[in-house]
Amino acid sequence: MRICCLIDSLGSGGAQRQMIRLIGILQERGHDLHLLTYYGEFQHFVPTVRAYGVEPQNVSSTSRWGRFWGVRQRIRRMKPDCLISFLNTPNLLAVFSSIGWPRIPVIVSERSLDNRGKTRSNRLRFNAFRLADRVVTNSVAQKKFIDENFPFLTKRTVVVRNSVDFDLFHPRDADASGSAETLPAKDLKIIVGASVIPVKNTHRLIEAVDAVRKSSGLDVVVDWYGNNLFQDGRPTEQSKFYLESRALVEHLGLQDHFRFFDAVTDFHLRLHDYDAVCLPSLFEGCPNLVCEAMASGKPVIASDISDIGEIVGSKDFLFDPLSVSSIAGAIRRLGELPPERRKVLGHELYLRAQQLFSQDAFGAAYDRLLHEVTGKRSGRGEVR
Numbered sequence: 323m324r325i326c327c328l329i330d331s332l333g334s335g336g337a338q339r340q341m342i343r344l345i346g347i348l349q350e351r352g353h354d355l356h357l358l359t360y361y362g363e364f365q366h367f368v369p370t371v372r373a374y375g376v377e378p379q380n381v382s383s384t385s386r387w388g389r390f391w392g393v394r395q396r397i398r399r400m401k402p403d404c405l406i407s408f409l410n411t412p413n414l415l416a417v418f419s420s421i422g423w424p425r426i427p428v429i430v431s432e433r434s435l436d437n438r439g440k441t442r443s444n445r446l447r448f449n450a451f452r453l454a455d456r457v458v459t460n461s462v463a464q465k466k467f468i469d470e471n472f473p474f475l476t477k478r479t480v481v482v483r484n485s486v487d488f489d490l491f492h493p494r495d496a497d498a499s500g501s502a503e504t505l506p507a508k509d510l511k512i513i514v515g516a517s518v519i520p521v522k523n524t525h526r527l528i529e530a531v532d533a534v535r536k537s538s539g540l541d542v543v544v545d546w547y548g549n550n551l552f553q554d555g556r557p558t559e560q561s562k563f564y565l566e567s568r569a570l571v572e573h574l575g576l577q578d579h580f581r582f583f584d585a586v587t588d589f590h591l592r593l594h595d596y597d598a599v600c601l602p603s604l605f606e607g608c609p610n611l612v613c614e615a616m617a618s619g620k621p622v623i624a625s626d627i628s629d630i631g632e633i634v635g636s637k638d639f640l641f642d643p644l645s646v647s648s649i650a651g652a653i654r655r656l657g658e659l660p661p662e663r664r665k666v667l668g669h670e671l672y673l674r675a676q677q678l679f680s681q682d683a684f685g686a687a688y689d690r691l692l693h694e695v696t697g698k699r700s701g702r703g704e705v706r
Contacts, residue, residue, distance in 0.1 A: 342367045404696050
């Protein structure tokens, strides 16, 4: 089956990671995959998608309407059997591009949790989805949001949780050597992988680390890997939050305990040097970082939002992302556990990840959706 995947860019975001993952899986299942973006300056996943044998195409335009028409024309010329899109604007572009003769079946995908209710932009977006054949959410929480606020989409909305590449993300073998770097001895070494933007709640995590060090004496270090939204090494308007975060670290004297690094391609290796993974977001869908931490056998400290409690199977180390004291409490609870107990927790999460995030389940779910919306069989002549 000829499939066009549409997303804004190939930057280092979680939605982009899952889109590239989907392309690789569907390619393995015998489909003919094509990828279209419209922000070509972000290249993080370009080598990965090319390794799958797919050459990304980019529509370049300086205007919004030029982008809309450029994407539509490229898709109509491509003549795909189905169009799969991730993220809000690409979803609207996909629906817009599907209109015509012949009509192109569309599967749009909601990649986060929406807590804004029936805003003007939400009414526009979800009413546009009346023209989509399926709406995929990666969390039960987002499906509930749609069911409650836009019930006319209930029957065509399905949940497909993220998939993890277990060839990359897995516990370190007992005889494996160190990975990215050797960290100084600390009571608790935490890694974060996320863009430094307000929704990721960086400031409160910084304040929580300061509170833990002052109140309990635990020696904690947090290393944050993610996009700082610089361009060509220079800050942009979107980099303001990152610069404010660095200033807060310096103000609190945490330079040796809260460190920022650029997004990296070997994050799966660096995970092994840490005791735990943290995600302090204000809202998420099914966050890649939590899934990949579990697959790597690492305890998770995270916001008690969306499906995260259901995913990790416990709320022992979850927190209220709006409360610095709640974040600090979760860090303290894990930091006070013996290292042996942390390893047991990590192993339990690894076993749980294998059940929840398998490649086979992810690929089979999308194969079923493709068959439902096109009436065609999979690339190998069967629906799995």
